[in-house]
Amino acid sequence: MSPEVGGPPRGPGEGDVVGDEAVPPAGAVSERARVVSAEPVGAYARLVLAAPGAAASARPGQFAACSTGDTGMLLRRSFSISSADPAAGELVLVVAAAGPGTARIAALRAGDELPVLAPLGRPFALPPAGEGVVLVGGGYGAAPLAWLGAALRARGSAVDLVVGAGDSCRLLAQDTPAGTPSAPVDRVHVATEDGSAGVRGRVTDVLAGLLAEPAAGRRHVFACGPMAMLRAVHEVAAAAGAATQLATEESMACGIGVCMTCVLPVVGEDGATRMVRACTEGPVFAGDRLRWDAIGAPAPQRPAGVGARVPADAVGAPSPVPPAGGDAVQPGSVAGPATGARS
Amino acid sequence: MAVDLAGAPLRSPVMTASGCAAAGRELDAFTDVAALGAVVTKSVMLAPRSGRPTPRMAETPAGMLNSIGLQGGGVDALVEHDLPWLAERGATAVVSVAGGDPEEFAEVARRVVGAPGVAALEVNISCPNVANRGLVFACDPASSAAVLGAVRAAVGDDVVLLAKLSPDVTDLVGIARACLEAGASGLTAINTLLGVDVDVRTMRPRLAVTTGGLSGPAIRPVAVRCVWQLRAAMLAGLLPQAPVVGTGGVASGADALQLLLAGASAVQVGTAVFADPTTPGRVAEELAAMLAERSFASVAEAVGYAHRP
Ligand SMILES: Cc1cc2nc3c(=O)[nH]c(=O)nc-3n(C[C@H](O)[C@H](O)[C@H](O)COP(=O)(O)O)c2cc1C
Ligand code: FES
Numbered sequence: 001m002s003p004e005v006g007g008p009p010r011g012p013g014e015g016d017v018v019g020d021e022a023v024p025p026a027g028a029v030s031e032r033a034r035v036v037s038a039e040p041v042g043a044y045a046r047l048v049l050a051a052p053g054a055a056a057s058a059r060p061g062q063f064a065a066c067s068t069g070d071t072g073m074l075l076r077r078s079f080s081i082s083s084a085d086p087a088a089g090e091l092v093l094v095v096a097a098a099g100p101g102t103a104r105i106a107a108l109r110a111g112d113e114l115p116v117l118a119p120l121g122r123p124f125a126l127p128p129a130g131e132g133v134v135l136v137g138g139g140y141g142a143a144p145l146a147w148l149g150a151a152l153r154a155r156g157s158a159v160d161l162v163v164g165a166g167d168s169c170r171l172l173a174q175d176t177p178a179g180t181p182s183a184p185v186d187r188v189h190v191a192t193e194d195g196s197a198g199v200r201g202r203v204t205d206v207l208a209g210l211l212a213e214p215a216a217g218r219r220h221v222f223a224c225g226p227m228a229m230l231r232a233v234h235e236v237a238a239a240a241g242a243a244t245q246l247a248t249e250e251s252m253a254c255g256i257g258v259c260m261t262c263v264l265p266v267v268g269e270d271g272a273t274r275m276v277r278a279c280t281e282g283p284v285f286a287g288d289r290l291r292w293d294a295i296g297a298p299a300p301q302r303p304a305g306v307g308a309r310v311p312a313d314a315v316g317a318p319s320p321v322p323p324a325g326g327d328a329v330q331p332g333s334v335a336g337p338a339t340g341a342r343s
Numbered sequence: 344m345a346v347d348l349a350g351a352p353l354r355s356p357v358m359t360a361s362g363c364a365a366a367g368r369e370l371d372a373f374t375d376v377a378a379l380g381a382v383v384t385k386s387v388m389l390a391p392r393s394g395r396p397t398p399r400m401a402e403t404p405a406g407m408l409n410s411i412g413l414q415g416g417g418v419d420a421l422v423e424h425d426l427p428w429l430a431e432r433g434a435t436a437v438v439s440v441a442g443g444d445p446e447e448f449a450e451v452a453r454r455v456v457g458a459p460g461v462a463a464l465e466v467n468i469s470c471p472n473v474a475n476r477g478l479v480f481a482c483d484p485a486s487s488a489a490v491l492g493a494v495r496a497a498v499g500d501d502v503v504l505l506a507k508l509s510p511d512v513t514d515l516v517g518i519a520r521a522c523l524e525a526g527a528s529g530l531t532a533i534n535t536l537l538g539v540d541v542d543v544r545t546m547r548p549r550l551a552v553t554t555g556g557l558s559g560p561a562i563r564p565v566a567v568r569c570v571w572q573l574r575a576a577m578l579a580g581l582l583p584q585a586p587v588v589g590t591g592g593v594a595s596g597a598d599a600l601q602l603l604l605a606g607a608s609a610v611q612v613g614t615a616v617f618a619d620p621t622t623p624g625r626v627a628e629e630l631a632a633m634l635a636e637r638s639f640a641s642v643a644e645a646v647g648y649a650h651r652p
Binding site: 067 | 363364365370372390391396397398400402407409415616621
C-alpha cells in the first residue's frame with residue numbers, strides 16, 4: 001500500500017511561469033475504470049476502482065478526474081485519490097455528493113464503468129526521514145491521509161492524524177488503525193463541532209494542542225479540506241513554527257493544465273506572485289507560498305470566501321488605475337454586449 | 344485527410360481551439376498533437392498577463408462559461424519555449440494573437456512570424472478589447488479591419504491570417520467582409536457567446552467578473568449557423584471566397600462533419616478537450632470514417648456540400 005517515493009522531494013508551490021514544465025505527471029493516463037465495489041461510509045460513498053494504469057504510479061495528494069457519464073454535464077469531477085494499490089491495479093476514491101454530477105458518481109455500483117484521468121497533480125512532498133508530521137483532514141478531505149500516513153511512517157516519521165467534521169456522519173478516517181507497528185499512523189484525534197464524536201470543537205483546536213507539546217518534534221502539518229480550514233490550519237501551524245503543505249480544492253474544468261480555470265495566487269521561488277494552476281503545479285502547495293490576502297477576498301458581486309483576486313503586485317496584473325482608454329469594464333458591471341473577459 | 348487552408352498545408356482538418364489546449368504540451372500525453380491539423384495556441388499578447396480573478400468557470404447545460412482573461416506568459420515566452428517544443432515534436436502550430444489595440448496585435452504577430460512550424464496566425468479580434476471602450480473589435484467592421492490591416496502590414500503577404508469572429512453581432516457577413524478586405528486569408532467561426540449564470544443559493548453571479556464566454560455543445564448550432572451564413576454569402580457573391588474554420592461544440596466526428604457540410608474547410612475542438620483530452624484524435628478518426636462512408640474522396644469535396652441545389 002505504501003507508495004514509492006520517487007526522485008528528490010520537490011517542494012510544492014514552486015510554481016514557475018505559465019508554460020513551464022508543469023505538465024501532467026508522466027504516469028497520468030485516461031482509462032475506463034470498472035467499479036469493483038461501492039459502499040457508503042457515513043455521508044460519503046467509497047468506490048474501489050479497477051484502474052491499473054492510474055494505480056501504477058499514484059501518490060498521496062494526487063487526484064482523479066472522473067466523468068459524470070450521460071448527465072449532460074460536460075466537465076469531470078475531481079477527487080483526491082484515497083489510496084492506490086499498484087499490485088491489485090486498484091484505486092480508491094471517497095465521493096461526497098455535492099451536486100448532480102458528484103451524486104451520479106456516488107451512486108455508481110459494482111460493475112459500472114467510470115472514465116478516469118489519473119493520477120493528476122503533484123503529490124505531497126515527503127519531509128526528511130524521521131521528522132514528525134501532523135495530518136489534518138476536514139470531512140471527506142481526510143480520505144488520503146491514512147495512505148499518506150503509511151508512507152510517512154515507512155520513512156520513520158511519527159504521525160498524528162487529526163480528523164474533524166461538523167458531525168459524526170461527515171467524519172472520515174476516524175477508525176484508522178493506530179499505534180501498532182504496521183498501522184498507518186501513531187495516533188488518531190477526532191473533533192466534531194456538535195460533539196457527536198471525539199472532542200467538541202475544530203481540528204485547529206486539536207492541532208494547536210499537539211503543536212504546543214514541547215519536544216514532540218512535530219515540524220510539519222499536511223492538510224486536506226476546504227480553503228477556510230486550510231487557512232486556519234496554516235495560521236495555527238505557522239504560529240507554532242511548523243511548515244504546512246495544503247491540498248487545495250479549486251474548481252477545475254480540465255484537470256490537466258490546459259484551461260487556466262483553477263488558478264491560485266502563489267509566490268514563486270523568485271518572490272514574484274503568479275496566478276498558478278492548481279491542477280498541475282498543485283493541488284498541494286506550501287502554505288507559506290499562498291497569497292492568503294487575496295484568497296477568499298470579497299469582491300464586488302462576490303461573497304467573501306469564494307475564489308481569489310489577482311494581487312495588484314502579481315506578474316501581469318492589470319494596472320491598478322486603468323490608463324485613459326484602458327479596460328473600461330469593471331468587474332461585476334454589465335455595460336453592453338461586450339463586457340467581461342471573453343477568452 | 345490533408346487540407347489546404349488558404350495556402351497553409353495541414354495534415355488533417357481537425358485542430359485544437361485557442362485557449363483549450365494551452366500550447367499542446369499538456370495534451371500530448373493524451374492525444375498525438377503531431378497528428379492534428381494544428382495546435383492553435385492560447386491567444387498571446389505582448390506582455391505577461393495574469394488574467395481575471397476566480398471563479399473563472401461556471402458549468403452550464405451542455406456547456407460552460409469562462410472568464411479566463413487571456414492569462415499567459417507573453418509572446419516572447421511563447422516564441423522561446425512553446426513554439427520550439429511544438430516544432431521539435433513535429434506538430435503544426437497556428438498561433439493565436441491578441442492585443443489591446445491594432446499596434447499591439449501587429450507587434451505580437453511580427454514577433455511570431457518566422458518561428459519554425461507555424462502554419463498560420465489566428466487573429467483573435469473577438470477577445471475583450473481594452474482600447475475600444477469595452478467593445479470587442481469583432482463587433483465592429485471598422486475596428487476589425489483596423490486590426491487585420493495592421494497585422495497584414497506587419498507580417499507581409501505570405502503569412503496565412505485567420506480572423507476569429509464573434510457570433511454576438513447582427514451583421515456577421517459585413518464584419519467578415521471587412522476582415523477579408525483588410526487582409527485576412529480566412530475566417531474562424533466562432534468565439535464564445537457572452538453569458539451570465541446566477542447561483543440561486545448565494546443569489547450572486549457565479550463568475551467573479553459576472554460575464555463569461557459560453558462554449559461547448561450548447562453553442563454548436565450557433566457555430567453551424569455562422570459557418571452556413573458565411574458560406575452562403577460567398578456562394579451569393581456577397582463575400583470574397585475564403586476558407587472558413589468551424590469552431591464551437593465539436594465533440595465527435597459527426598459534429599465536425601456538420602461544420603464541413605455547412606461550409607467549413609477545417610474544424611477546431613475546444614471545450615470537449617476538457618471533458619476528455621483524447622477527443623481531438625477521436626474526432627479525426629470518426630470524421631475520416633464518416634467521409635469514407637459517404638464516398639467523399641477528399642475533405643474538400645465535403646466542404647459546403649449541404650448547400651448543393
Ligand atoms: C477556457 C477557454 C479559454 C478560451 N480561450 C480562448 C483564447 O485565448 N483565444 C480564443 O480565440 N478563443 C478562446 N476560447 C474560445 C475557443 O477557442 C472556441 O472558440 C470556443 O470555446 C468555442 O468552441 P468549443 O465549443 O469547442 O469550446 C476559449 C474557450 C474556453 C472554453
Ligand atoms: S483545471 Fe484546467 S488548467 Fe487547471
